[in-house]
Amino acid sequence: MEKMEKKPVETRKLTHCLGLAGTQQQDVAEIFYLLLNKLGSENVKKVFEATVTKTIECEACHTRQRDEPGDRLLLLPLSFYSHDRQSRIESVNDGLRNFLYKKTLSGDDMAFCDICKSKKPATLVQEFTCLPPVLVFQLKRFEYNPLRGFTKIHHSIKIPWTLDVPLSSPNESKSYHLFSRCEHHGNVSGGHYTALIKSTSIEQLYRCSDETVTPWTDPHESEEKEDLWSTETYLLMYRQRSTDRYVFSTLQPFP
Numbered sequence: 001m002e003k004m005e006k007k008p009v010e011t012r013k014l015t016h017c018l019g020l021a022g023t024q025q026q027d028v029a030e031i032f033y034l035l036l037n038k039l040g041s042e043n044v045k046k047v048f049e050a051t052v053t054k055t056i057e058c059e060a061c062h063t064r065q066r067d068e069p070g071d072r073l074l075l076l077p078l079s080f081y082s083h084d085r086q087s088r089i090e091s092v093n094d095g096l097r098n099f100l101y102k103k104t105l106s107g108d109d110m111a112f113c114d115i116c117k118s119k120k121p122a123t124l125v126q127e128f129t130c131l132p133p134v135l136v137f138q139l140k141r142f143e144y145n146p147l148r149g150f151t152k153i154h155h156s157i158k159i160p161w162t163l164d165v166p167l168s169s170p171n172e173s174k175s176y177h178l179f180s181r182c183e184h185h186g187n188v189s190g191g192h193y194t195a196l197i198k199s200t201s202i203e204q205l206y207r208c209s210d211e212t213v214t215p216w217t218d219p220h221e222s223e224e225k226e227d228l229w230s231t232e233t234y235l236l237m238y239r240q241r242s243t244d245r246y247v248f249s250t251l252q253p254f255p
Contacts, residue, residue, distance in 0.1 A: 047134050051069070055127065056123070060120045092163065180236075194207060
């Protein structure tokens with residue numbers, strides 16, 4: 001890619017470099033992981049890596065136990081359904097709240113407390129302890145149904161241009177701005193990926209479809225509107241506002 005002149009990369013050369021087979025459909029989330037592994041730099045991964053921890057608080061003695069150091073995630077999965085599958089997720093904000101859940105542990109699910117030396121009712125909280133410059137959300141549009149096999153969820157979801165993401169510290173959050181999204185057009189048996197990417201230098205959206213890149217203007221997707229709706233969006237990328245134009249400037253050169 002570095003050797004190319006200022007034009008899009010021909011996709012057959014790129015897929016060959018990544019070791020992808022022929023015309024077989026690939027999942028873009030897997031390609032994201034593959035690209036990061038090919039780049040082979042921890043500095044690059046830190047741009048996207050969020051730390052998520054689970055904390056259990058005993059309701060008897062209020063002792064808090066955290067699963068340090070937590071899980072480091074490059075992709076944050078957002079389900080279209082609540083944990084009990086009784087309600088549908090209508091927006092990215094709802095999906096984020098569903099991901100950062102708070103759950104009461106009681107009855108057979110009570111947690112063992114090291115202080116009380118017995119099982120006690122407790123509260124389980126999943127939260128962010130560290131947020132990266134860029135957050136990548138994967139909308140879980142593909143799921144397995146025991147009766148129908150793998151299916152694609154075509155539900156429309158509300159996508160905000162700006163997103164406030166809470167941290168574990170009280171009253172602390174980070175503000176993010178949507179700058180890219182990847183869409184899957186088709187169904188579980190086949191389809192086509194496109195991407196919309198916003199240039200920070202000239203505030204222009206570009207639509208990428210294979211090697212074709214064109215400026216994109218859609219009156220229905222103006223940032224003057226609070227949210228946009230989509231039935232095809234599969235991946236979302238949000239850039240932290242405090243590093244909006246300089247997110248990659250602190251990266252060290254590749255060895």
